[in-house]
Every structure is written in C-alpha cells, then in structure tokens.
Amino acid sequence: MTWNRRRYATWLLAVMPVVLVGCTVEKIETPAAGAGSETSAPATSTEEVRRIQIDGSSTVKMITAAIGEEFEGKFSDVKIALKVTGTGTGFKEMIAGRIDIANASRPIKESEQADCTKNGIELLPLTIALDGLTVCVNKENDWVDAVTVAQLRKIWEPGSTVRSWRDVDSSWPDHPISLYGPGEESGTFDFFTEAINGKEDAIREDYSPSADDNVTVTGISGERGGMGFFGCAYYFANQDKVKALKISPTDNITDAVAPTAETVKSDQYKPLARPLFIYVKKASLARQEVQDFVRFYLNEGQRQVSAVGYIELSEEQLKASRDAFAAAIR
Amino acid sequence: MNIPMTTSEPRYVARSVSFYSGADRSIRRRLFLSRVFAGACRFVTYGSLIVLVVLLTAIVWSSLDRLSPDFVYSTNSSDPDKAGMLAGLWGSFWLVLFTALFSVPIGVGSAVYLEEIARDSFAVRVIKTNLSNLAGVPSIVYGILGYTVFRSAAAVLKVWFDGQHAFNVMGLFRLRLIKLPIYEDNILVGALTLTLVVMPTVIAAAQEALRSVPGSIRMASLALGATRWQTIWRQVIPAALPGISTGVILSTSRAIGEAAPLIMLGALTITTMVPGNIDSPLKLITRPTQVLQAPLDQFTAMPIEIYDWSRQTDSQFTAVAASGIMVLLVVLLAINAVALIVRHYASRRLKW
Numbered sequence: 001m002t003w004n005r006r007r008y009a010t011w012l013l014a015v016m017p018v019v020l021v022g023c024t025v026e027k028i029e030t031p032a033a034g035a036g037s038e039t040s041a042p043a044t045s046t047e048e049v050r051r052i053q054i055d056g057s058s059t060v061k062m063i064t065a066a067i068g069e070e071f072e073g074k075f076s077d078v079k080i081a082l083k084v085t086g087t088g089t090g091f092k093e094m095i096a097g098r099i100d101i102a103n104a105s106r107p108i109k110e111s112e113q114a115d116c117t118k119n120g121i122e123l124l125p126l127t128i129a130l131d132g133l134t135v136c137v138n139k140e141n142d143w144v145d146a147v148t149v150a151q152l153r154k155i156w157e158p159g160s161t162v163r164s165w166r167d168v169d170s171s172w173p174d175h176p177i178s179l180y181g182p183g184e185e186s187g188t189f190d191f192f193t194e195a196i197n198g199k200e201d202a203i204r205e206d207y208s209p210s211a212d213d214n215v216t217v218t219g220i221s222g223e224r225g226g227m228g229f230f231g232c233a234y235y236f237a238n239q240d241k242v243k244a245l246k247i248s249p250t251d252n253i254t255d256a257v258a259p260t261a262e263t264v265k266s267d268q269y270k271p272l273a274r275p276l277f278i279y280v281k282k283a284s285l286a287r288q289e290v291q292d293f294v295r296f297y298l299n300e301g302q303r304q305v306s307a308v309g310y311i312e313l314s315e316e317q318l319k320a321s322r323d324a325f326a327a328a329i330r
Numbered sequence: 331m332n333i334p335m336t337t338s339e340p341r342y343v344a345r346s347v348s349f350y351s352g353a354d355r356s357i358r359r360r361l362f363l364s365r366v367f368a369g370a371c372r373f374v375t376y377g378s379l380i381v382l383v384v385l386l387t388a389i390v391w392s393s394l395d396r397l398s399p400d401f402v403y404s405t406n407s408s409d410p411d412k413a414g415m416l417a418g419l420w421g422s423f424w425l426v427l428f429t430a431l432f433s434v435p436i437g438v439g440s441a442v443y444l445e446e447i448a449r450d451s452f453a454v455r456v457i458k459t460n461l462s463n464l465a466g467v468p469s470i471v472y473g474i475l476g477y478t479v480f481r482s483a484a485a486v487l488k489v490w491f492d493g494q495h496a497f498n499v500m501g502l503f504r505l506r507l508i509k510l511p512i513y514e515d516n517i518l519v520g521a522l523t524l525t526l527v528v529m530p531t532v533i534a535a536a537q538e539a540l541r542s543v544p545g546s547i548r549m550a551s552l553a554l555g556a557t558r559w560q561t562i563w564r565q566v567i568p569a570a571l572p573g574i575s576t577g578v579i580l581s582t583s584r585a586i587g588e589a590a591p592l593i594m595l596g597a598l599t600i601t602t603m604v605p606g607n608i609d610s611p612l613k614l615i616t617r618p619t620q621v622l623q624a625p626l627d628q629f630t631a632m633p634i635e636i637y638d639w640s641r642q643t644d645s646q647f648t649a650v651a652a653s654g655i656m657v658l659l660v661v662l663l664a665i666n667a668v669a670l671i672v673r674h675y676a677s678r679r680l681k682w
Contacts, residue, residue: 022500025507051603051628062643065600066408072602081628084599084638098514212641237643308408309643 050289055083056090056103057187059231060276062308063129064103067301071293078289087187091279095119100284101294104277105131105187105231122282124328126321128297130311132264133192133272134235136217136242138226143172146246146256149271152196155179155227160204165225179207180219180228186211192229195271217241229272232259233309247272264311275317276310285329298322386659393652401653405602406635410646413639415657420604421517421597421629422586422661428521428625429528429585434578436525437532438567441574444533445540446562465530473591476523481595485514510619515596516626517605523591528581535577539570571676579669583662589633598630599638605629632658 054064061084068080085093090102095115108116108125116123135152137144143165151169155162155177165172182189184201189209194200210216213230220226221241235244246256249270263269278297284290298321305312313321396410404414448454491512497505543566551561567574593599606624608614614621632654639651 019500024498026496026498026504058641061600062408068600069408069602079603080601081598081603082600083596085593085596213643214641233643237645 050078050287051081052078052101052284052290052293053081053099054101054103055085055093055099056101057087057105057276058084059105059131059188059233060103060128060278062233063276063305063310064101064278064297066304066308067297068293070301070304071296074296075289075292078293080293086185087190088185094121094123094279094281097121097281100281100287100290102279104279105274106190107277108279124280124282124285124324126278126280126294126298126324127275127313127317128278128302128321129276129305130264130313130317131274131276132232132259132269132311133188133195133229133274134232134259135227135229135245135247135272136220136235137245138220138224139241139243140224141226141243144169144245146248146253148248148251148253148256149196150251152247153198156192156203156207157197158202158204175225177225177227178219178223179204180216180226181207181209182213182216182230183209183211188229188231191274192272232264232311235259236309261306261311265314275313280328282328291329294325298325389652389655389659391652392649393656394649395646396649397653397656401650402657405604406600406630407602410642410644410650413647413650415632415635415654416609417601417604417630418632418635418654419657419661420609421631424517424605424624424629425521425524425592425631426582426586426665428518429524430578430582432521432525433528433532433581437529437578438536438574441533441536441540442562442567445537446566447558461530461533465534468590469527469588470590470594472523472526473594475526476519476591476595480519480522481514484512484516484519488512488514510623510626512626513628515598515628517629518625520592520595520597520629520631521625523595524585524588527588527591528585531581531584532578535581536570536574539573539577540566542573543569568676569680572673575672575676576669579665579672583665586631586661586665587633587658589631589637592631592634593637597634598628599634601628601630603628632661 052068054068061082064080065082068082072078072080083093087102087104087106090099090104091108091112093099094102095112097119102123108123113123135147154160154168156179162168162177164174164176166174168177181192181203184190189203190200193203197203208219210219213234216228216230217234217238220228221238235242244259246258247269248254248256257263257269259269259272264273267273278294280290280294285294298318302312302318312318401414402419403416404412405416406418407413444454444458491510495507495509497507499505547565547569548561551565552558556564605627606617606620606622608617608620608624636651636654636658639647639654642650
C-alpha cells in the first residue's frame, strides 16, 4: 500500500473534522483588574499597550497633537492615537464608546449629550484654549478695515444679493466680491453661521467652500475682492498674505475690534471668539495614562497652545478647567 | 501601442502618392486631416508630459529643503524640521502586502473562472459588465462598505478574543494562545477594503492576460490528454503570468495612494506608532510576536500623512508634504520596477 498524495488527502479530510469537533477555544480567566487587588492592577497595565484614543475637530487637533508629542516624549510607554474626522464625528465615536477624548471646536449638542447619557457615557468637558474666527480680505483691499456684524450678515446670509463691495456699503468701490470659507462638515462653519447669521448652517449657497483652510487663504490672497473666514491660527500663519478685518459687534463701526490674543482673551473680540474643548470620557479617567495626559494638557502642555497659533485661556478660565478636572478624578 | 503606427503611416502614404497625383484634392485633404490628427495626438501626449514634468519639478524643488534620510527614519511631529514618514511607510507596507495577498488569489481565480471555465450564461454576462462598473466606483464608497462590514467584523472578533485564550485539543492538551491586542481599525480591515478597491482592476488585467494566450495552446494541451485543470495550471496561467503580474502590481500601486477609504475606516491621522512596533526590516525576523500583532494594530498610511501635512497652518509643512510625495513616488517607481522585472523573467520562461 503506497501512500500517495491522494490517500494522504483523503485521510486528512476524514480525520480533520473529528479532531476539530473535539477542539474548543477557551478563555483563560485572568484576575479581574480593579477588584480590590491593588498589587495586580499595575502589573497587568504594564503588559497592556497603553494607548489613548482621541478623535474629533481638525482645529483642536493641532493643539492636541503638539501636546501629545511632548507628552509621549515624557511618558515613553504611552502612545497617543489621534484621528481627525471633525467635531461631529468625534462625538459620534465618543457615543459609540470607542475613544477616550473627543476634540471639539464647539460645545456638545443636546442630542449628542442625550445619546451619551443613553449609552451610559459620562463626559468631562474641559475648555483648553481660545480661538478668534478671523474674517480676512485681500492685502490690496484698501477700502475696508472694519465691518459690523450687520454688514457681515448682509454679505453671508442665505439668499444674499451682494455681488460687489458697493452692495454692502455705497462708499466702497464696485468691485466684485468673492467669498471663501470652510464647508459644512466643519465646526468653524457651524460657529460662524450661528454667530453671524443667527442660525447654524444658514449661509448663502454661492461661496466657495473648502475643507482645507490653506485653500481659503490662497483664494483670498488671489483676488482683490476676496473675503473669507477661518480660525486665527491660519491668520497668524498667513499675515503676510491676507488682511484681517476688525469686527464691531454693534452697528457703530468705531466699536470695531481687531482679532489679537489680548482682545480674544479679554472677551472684547465679539461675537467671533470661541472656546475650544476636549471632552474626556469619565470612565477613561480611571486609567492612569489618561489622567496623566489630561493633567499634562492643562499644565505644562498649555504652552503649546500659542506655539501652534491659538490663544491661551485667561487665568480664571484655566483655573476653572483645572478645578473641573480635579473634581472629576477625586 | 498603436500611436507610432498612426504617426508614421501618413508620411509613408504621402511619399508614395505625391509624385503622380499632385492635383488630387481629395487625397490632399485626407492627408492634411491625417497630419492634423497626428499633430493633435502628439500635442496631447507631450502636453500631459509637460504638465507632469512641471508638477514633478515643483515638488522636487519644494522638497529639497526637507528631504533627507532622517525623514524616512523618524515619525511624525508638529515640528516641520522633525516630522518624518516612518509610521506611514510601515503602515503602507503592511497594507499593500495584505492587499496583494488577498487580491491576487481572488482576482486571478475570478478571472480564470470567467475566461476559462464559465459558460456564457446570463449571470456571467452580468458579472462581466458590472466589473467595469465596479472599477469606476469612487473608493470612498468602498470605505463605507469596509466600515460597515470589515470593521464591524473586527469589532466582533475583538469582543470574542478579549483576554487570554487557549486552544483545547480534544481535551488532551491545551495550547495557550499568544495574547494579541486587537483593534477594530486595524491593518487587515484596511487591506480588505483596499482589496475591494483594486479587485476590479486586478480581474480586468488578469482577464486581458488570459485572453491573449492563443487558443491553440489550450487545444494542443487538451489534445495531448491534459485535463482542463492541468491545461489552465501548466499552460494558460504561466503564459498569462507576465500580464497578470503587471496588472496586479500596477493595481497595488493604486492601493498605496488611497487615503479616502482609509480615513473613512478610522486610520490614524497623526501618530508616532508603527504597526506592531516593527520599525526596521530586521525586526520582521527577530520579533515574531510583534509581526503577528502588526496586522491587528492601528495604522496610518503615507497618503494620509501627506494630506495632513498639506493642511497644516505652518507653511514650512509644504516642504514636508512635498518630501512625503517624493517618498511615495519613489516607492511607486520601485513597485513598478518590480513589475517590469517580474514581467521580464516570466516572459523569458515561455518557450513558444
């Protein structure tokens, strides 16, 4: 009886199912961490990969990335897994329980909060920096330095008939106006439409939206009649290319305020100044590395805020965030 | 392939015709049109070439500031002088490796079935027509599909295999399985999605290659008493191998440039992590458990990093993004070179 290939195959096919049926995969019970066994808890956590999952806003990501990098340098056994999908998607991931921290350029919506509560996810909102949305025009635009909120609304409101600068103010030249800004997936867009047009997502349809603020900058700097808005970091990085407008919250143009670190911090730059947040899952704060990271974020990390072009919180605001964090980990 | 023919043909006609029928207006007119057409073709070819050259020069120029060996050896950073591509390179390496592993057997198998085995039934015709439709579907759609199917499957696996497991063989002995952390947004999920993206192209290329094998080879093989399987396996596939391998490698180089479906799946945007912590080729051999871990790890890829760099506020990141594009291009050229070499060796083996 020779053992050729076919015979092998037949035997194997006959024996395999019998063996496989007898096999099971069983879970080896490890002593539950956090069941009062203080000594075993650190031992298991060092074996595991210590990774902090973060998702959300592309604005806040700049700050989180810079702080995260510094943090990784100091705590070499912790890694930051950072995704950038936008504030709304970040909250969705948080609701699904997949991430520890959500970067957000706007406060959480009631519906999102309700979904979190429904899934038993408690959040700790922390204000971590300030941003002043900057409305910019072309460098060669010599007729406008300041605008009122009413004028901005006239330009940007849904169904706006403004085609040239003269349509806004009769003393301005009859130069065609071309508008640029972020698209509707952006938290910046949500905030601007709410602050200027009074209703979120309400905006004229014929502006040029772009997910990339560098494109908006290029658009404004390429056309004499160009106008657009973005976070202050893009303005600070492109001051040689575009001109920021002073904005007056009242109808009196002399009340106009320029977007600077001081005016945003002292709450004079209205209504386009906004706080930036991180939302930390309270359950994740039980993990030492998340706690360390948030503490680092609110202390040493804060110097990165201005380094990446955003505006640091005032003393009281920072203290409020630190207090909220201290209360949450107590 | 045919373009040199069309450009040289009119000249040949012009020389042979012009000496005896100079007054034939119809011929003149047709020759003129033919020359205009040849000129238009030349213009289109060189025009796109010029655009390519301009783009490449611009990228090379702006990458000069940053491109250096340590750009490839260091991971991402918010400091443009330190930002590097290591994590993206390794992420793309694993992605392409697994995409090829999945797409080659399935793609070539489907092509063999469609070309060699299937009868011309209604179902087969529907599949053949829809293959070219699938090739035109935007990759983000496959990203959504991958998110709902593969990522959800990975999430289920993650729940099953959370913790340490053992494999019990008929109650006789237990094999303790290595504990691997599983992430639902892992490389396998990404590779499976990219497999969907490139599959139509792989199948089309393989079909084309199989069709180019002369029917007489099949008939000769069958006439000599070979079975259909032996004919396909020993005659048709070796003969089609140059075409198949070129198609496969060109479509994997498409996979390497995809960002949208990966972002959709939840690939990391900014990370210093390399999958499985394998940051040098040597560790592929010396760290077997990490090699096992890599496909189940989170990842980022080269195009995602480039996309992120191009969106940074700091204009110095333009140079970083350009350097990233240069590295991506070099990798692509290397892959295409492999395609050429494989093609060369595979076609040398053909004896007829």
